[in-house]
Amino acid sequence: MHRRTLNLGILGLAGGLVGTAMVPSFAHAAVEVDLDAASQPRVLGDPDAPLTMIEYSSLTCPHCATFHAKSYKPIVETYVDTGKLKFEMRDFPLDQYALRASAMARAIDGKPYFALIDMLFKQQSSWTRAENPIDALKKIGRLAGISAETADAYMTDDALLDSILNGRIAAQKTYDVNSTPTFVIGDEVIRGAEPFETFQTVIEGKLA
Known part of the structure; x- marks a missing residue:
C-alpha cells in the first residue's frame, strides 16, 4: 500500500488560509474568480x-501520481467510459503548492480539467x-488554456482557497481521510495507490 500521510503543519493553517510566511509572491491578478463554478464537483462520466x-x-x-500513471486509465476505460462508474476528483492538498495547483485547476471544468490534472501528475x-x-505551474496551466493572469487570480483567491481547505476538513470528518490517495x-x-x-474487485462487487 502506498500513500502519503497528512501533515497539518505543512500548510500552516491560520483561519482556514495558508500561513503568510509560506505564501509565494504572485503578480497582480485582475481576473474575477467565479467561486460558484470553481467550487462545483469535478466529475468524469455519466452523472x-x-x-x-x-x-x-x-x-x-x-x-497519487503513481495511481494516475498505473490504475486511473484502466478504471476510466473499463468503467467510466462504459457508463458503469462516475469518477469524482476531490482536493486534499498536503502542502501549499498542492493547494495552489488545485486552485489553478479549478479555473476549468469537464474533460479539460481532468486532462490538466493528468498533466500535473x-x-x-x-x-x-x-x-x-x-511559475512552473502557470506554464503547465497555459497548455490547458489558463492564462497567467487567470492562474494568479485563482491561486490567490481567499474564498476559493478556503473552499478547498474546508473540503479537506470535511473529508477528514466524513471518511477519516488522513493520507493520499484515498478512495x-x-x-x-x-x-x-x-x-x-x-479497484476492479471492489467495483465489480458493488456493481453485482
Missing part, C-alpha cells in the same frame, strides 16, 4: 452512473522541484 468513485488526492503526492517531479514552482467507492474506503485489480 447517472450506478456507482460513484471519489478520489481524494494531493497534486504534490507521488503516490505526469510532470509532478518537474514542477514540484522547480526553482519557482508557481471512496460506494460505501467502501480504499487507502493507497493500489493496483487496478484491487
